[in-house]
Amino acid sequence: MATDELVLLQDVVKEFRGVRALDGVSTTIRPGITGVLGPNGAGKSTLIKILLGLVRMTAGTGHVLGRTLGVNARNIREVVGYMPEDDCYIPGLTGIEVVQFAASMSGIPNTEALRRSHEILDFCGMQDQRYRAIETYSTGMRQKIKFAAAIVHDPDLLILDEPTTGLDPEERVALLNRIRSLADRSHKSVILSTHILPDVQATCDHVLIMAQGQIRLSGSLRDLERPTESRLNISVLSGQDRLTSWLQEQQIHVTTQPNGLLQISTGGPELLERIWQAAAERQVAIQSLTPSRNSLEEIFMTAVKEAADASA
């Protein structure tokens, strides 16, 4: 296993009573922030539980941070922080007690655990609310506590399951910034499982798309979203109707994007010249004309559709 491979999975299969939750998953996760995307039932949670050693694989092999899956589960959890999607708390404890308890269970001595918990809650922007019973917390505050509990023992790898669920826009941005800062400044690696595509776009370096228990697509976000030469986006300040009519007359396929951009299939440099000329003749003010990028949403939808078609 190469040193820059955080997670290495080979032909991992997990069956629950005859149902395949994971079907021959092989992938490598490298340092940085990796977004794990997939519809419900894609196998994301099962994959995370296998990485944490909570669920045994039916078949296959794997390593997490150089530790063998199925052999060193406890060692793996020493160096991995996990923030579950579900609410998980111990009724009766205050916020600070929950984080301190998490730290103690990870082996931090009790007094040091308390000091460290305060430090982490400061980092998470949790003020005096930390002394309140956790049952009285809003969803957003519980998310903060879960995040703090996940990082309190200074893990090398952080697995976050839907971390921004229930957060207001301001808190969501703050949490994503914290995640980004952990990766950039503290060199932590993060696996971010989420349904919220903008979260992935805002934070992730790599993307892994799962569907029907298989990994349908993986790679760096930059590569996946690379500009495509076959399409152009046109932003028009005025005269969009006239330009659209002209493009249709020329039998050029044109679509209007939800954000108002016109998207056309390019036909080489000649077409660009003709568009500029037509715009000038028809007094159309073009603001920008850029190669179209694959949006993450399109990539995701295509991968999921392909998986559905393959299984049909």
Next chain:
Amino acid sequence: MPVHDVGYRAWNGQRIASSWRWWTISARGVALVLKSKWIRRMLLFAWASVIYWAVSFFLFENFIETVRQGIPGQAAMAAMNELEGTPMGMVAEDEVERILARRLEQQIPLLRSSEAQQLAVVLADDDRAHSRRVFWTLMTLTFFRYPQAAMMVFLIGFIAPSLIANDMRSRAFLLYFSRPIRTSDYILGKLGILAAFLIWTITLPALLLYVFGVMLSPNVSVVAVTWDLPLRIVLASVVVIIPTSLLALALSSLTQESRFASFAWFAVWGMGAGAHLAMQGNFLTRMLGSRGMLDGPILPSEDRWAFLSLYECLGGVQRWVFGAEVSNRTVLTSAVVLLGVTILSLLVLNRRIRQAVQT
């Protein structure tokens, strides 16, 4: 170096050994339970019976001091003083024992008829050391069997049902098992919570009772006769703590609603005791007797229906631990039942916790 930085900082300290992680669970659990003022009151109340029992030790030690050591037949003489004008040669031995038993019962309210008779037999022989041994054993056993056993059932009935059921309901399992914690650490940690409260409720009061007994005795030589009692107290506590705590935890793991686990816990004790009395065939006699259930012995030496009741099984083994009279068959049956309860509870716990983690 920044003057003020609330940014993320790495932690490079020394971690405690993984074999002690269960202690963290126990310590946090105990602290959480102690937040309840009702539990705190119960824990204080659990010590109240020590005073009552200690007075009995004092009364008994004073009683036997009235029998002068080394003079054969002195106990019998003391007893015969009650028989006004009766010549010594005309008093039957069983009559002396009867009188001694009556006097013991009168002076020591905690002593029941059967136990007083047992003691009277020894006292009539003027074996003071043996009589002390018998009395201290009986009193410690009754202390275990009645006030502390009742406190144990109620205390565990209040504390244990929520220990795992609440973790299941609030999905706190993920908080535990996303850490370097094994199933055995979790079970041991939860067991530690109950053990801590049971040690407080059973073991420490019994040890304190022993210390009080020694301090209140006019003669310190009692220590030479009863030196092993503290060790037996500890062993008898282990006999109670392990099967009962594991059973309570297993019941808690079977449901997400702690009240169901609580109901099941009390049902185990209630139905077991009911079934045992019914099968003994003296349910009505014992319940409606002149002094109710206190008329009978702590445990009959032979109890073939002990296996029906967890309470009787605990009693059978505890009686053996304290060296009181009990048949081998009763001890063996009781020990097998307690072992079975322990193993079954562990299997249930292991299975339920693994299931909960994987779903």
